[in-house]
Amino acid sequence: MAAMRRTGLDGLRGVGAILVLLLHLHFEAGGLDVFKRFYLAVDLFFILSGFVFSGAYDGKLSLALIGKLAFLRDRLRRLFPAIAVGLILGAFNFEWRGVSNDVLIPAQAFQSVMLPMFWIGTGPAFPLNSPQWSLVYELLANIVYAGTIHSMTRIALVLVVALSALLYLMAIVWTGSADVGSTPGTMIPAIPRVMYGFFAGLLLRRIWHRNVGATPRRFGLAAIAIFPLALVLLGLFRVPVVAGDACIVFLLFPPVIWITASAELAPRSTRIVTEMGDLSYPLYATHVPLLGIAGTVFRPFHLGRMGSISVWSVTTVLIVGIAWLFGRAEKAIRRRMRRVPQPAAAQLPQSSPARGGWRAQRDGGGGRRPVRVGDVR
Numbered sequence: 001m002a003a004m005r006r007t008g009l010d011g012l013r014g015v016g017a018i019l020v021l022l023l024h025l026h027f028e029a030g031g032l033d034v035f036k037r038f039y040l041a042v043d044l045f046f047i048l049s050g051f052v053f054s055g056a057y058d059g060k061l062s063l064a065l066i067g068k069l070a071f072l073r074d075r076l077r078r079l080f081p082a083i084a085v086g087l088i089l090g091a092f093n094f095e096w097r098g099v100s101n102d103v104l105i106p107a108q109a110f111q112s113v114m115l116p117m118f119w120i121g122t123g124p125a126f127p128l129n130s131p132q133w134s135l136v137y138e139l140l141a142n143i144v145y146a147g148t149i150h151s152m153t154r155i156a157l158v159l160v161v162a163l164s165a166l167l168y169l170m171a172i173v174w175t176g177s178a179d180v181g182s183t184p185g186t187m188i189p190a191i192p193r194v195m196y197g198f199f200a201g202l203l204l205r206r207i208w209h210r211n212v213g214a215t216p217r218r219f220g221l222a223a224i225a226i227f228p229l230a231l232v233l234l235g236l237f238r239v240p241v242v243a244g245d246a247c248i249v250f251l252l253f254p255p256v257i258w259i260t261a262s263a264e265l266a267p268r269s270t271r272i273v274t275e276m277g278d279l280s281y282p283l284y285a286t287h288v289p290l291l292g293i294a295g296t297v298f299r300p301f302h303l304g305r306m307g308s309i310s311v312w313s314v315t316t317v318l319i320v321g322i323a324w325l326f327g328r329a330e331k332a333i334r335r336r337m338r339r340v341p342q343p344a345a346a347q348l349p350q351s352s353p354a355r356g357g358w359r360a361q362r363d364g365g366g367g368r369r370p371v372r373v374g375d376v377r
Contacts, residue, residue: 007270008220008263009048010277012256015228016041016048017280020131021287021316028291029298029312034235039179042134043197043249044227044257045284049138050201051257053145055209058202061150071146077337079135081330082285087111089289090128096296103127114139118184125184129289133181137190141198149199154206161199167192169246178245200254208258220263223256224273275324282327283320290319 023038025031060066066074087108094104103120107128110117114136116125124130149157171189172178181190230252234244265273294315303311 007265007273007277008224008260009052009257010280011220011224011273012044012227012260013048013280014273014276015224016044017283017287018320019228019231020284021291021319024130024288024291025312025316028295029308032235034232037231037234037241037244039177040231040234040245040248042181043178043193044253045134046138046141046194046197047201047204047253047257049141050145050198050203051205051208051261052201053142053198054202054205057146058150058206061146068146072143075139075142077334079139081333082282082326083114083129083132083135084112085326086129086132086286086289089286089293093289093292093296094128096293116184116187118187120184122183122185124182125187126182129285130182131284131288133187133190134194135285137181137194138198141194145198145202149202154203157199157203157206161196161203164192164196164199165250168196168249172242172246172249177241178249196249201257204254204257205261208261212262216259217262217264220260220265221269223259223263226252227256278327278331279320279324282330283323286323286326287319290322291315294319 019038019041022031022035023041026035057066057071061068061071090111091104091108094107107117107126111126111128111132114132116133116136117127118125120127124133126132126136149160152160168178171180171192175186175189178193180186180193230248233239234248294312298308298311298315
């Protein structure tokens with residue numbers, strides 16, 4: 001059976017993207033302090049990415065059913081359209097705000113080729129669209145995965161994950177939080193953040209699919225709800241940052257993903273979370289410049305507290321709607337661009353040459369649909 005898309009994970013992705021939107025809304029317009037810890041949603045994205053990649057690509061790469069260059073092409077085809085739209089929106093916002101060309105032109109040039117601006121001090125390393133840092137790091141993790149990690153034995157992968165977790169914990173203690181990567185000064189500590197998340201997701205998936213039959217399948221929606229609730233409680237009760245961040249990343253996220261991946265969802269819930277999953281990436285990749293444009297429009301007006309709440313609430317809904325429309329259009333374009341048919345499922349044997357590596361999916365059931373190559377984020 002072909003690798004399957006588990007729609008419970010789509011729900012996690014959608015909730016995560018909305019949390020990141022609320023985090024940056026807090027920075028742009030002010031908001032509740034409980035939003036401040038929502039940066040941890042990025043860690044969930046990294047683990048989710050590794051989990052889904054293992055199911056979608058382990059077998060294809062190990063058996064040479066997709067070449068490494070074709071894999072990279074698929075990843076760029078998936079990631080870059082939304083990145084490009086984010087850059088265009090960010091450049092428009094900078095131009096409208098009257099930002100000097102000394103900043104705007106280098107930012108456009110560097111971010112177009114996925115390079116950070118290391119010399120800008122404490123500001124975002126990708127000033128036109130700050131979340132781009134995580135997309136660049138994820139692409140680098142994808143390249144490492146395609147080059148070596150996909151064929152690693154389970155023991156070797158356990159060692160990689162353990163080392164990455166140790167380095168990431170040290171980075172959290174050293175910097176004072178898990179919120180690293182978006183500024184030049186935190187891009188090095190962000191390396192273990194991405195390594196741990198992505199490779200932990202790979203390991204989790206390889207263990208999970210051997211034990212999926214023993215996992216309860218009725219708690220998926222509860223697991224999706226626990227994720228944002230835990231981040232709200234961190235801010236509400238002012239849990240110490242280092243301890244709270246480490247507990248969420250290392251102790252909460254893996255079981256949440258495990259349970260959600262096993263979930264059997266009702267048809268109505270499946271439709272909702274599938275839409276949330278389709279929304280997640282375009283929303284994540286475009287919301288910051290859209291918030292910036294809205295801030296440029298509203299800043300001259302003295303709206304007052306209630307006026308500000310009303311205006312920004314409507315703006316948030318509009319941003320979600322714009323991202324949804326863009327996602328639908330981009331998905332339709334990608335569908336038309338697919339010219340090479342995917343290998344038939346019958347060509348995939350039960351295991352890869354790597355000991356403890358990928359095996360073909362054995363389980364079917366509700367709430368799942370095929371994953372297409374290049375459609376995993």
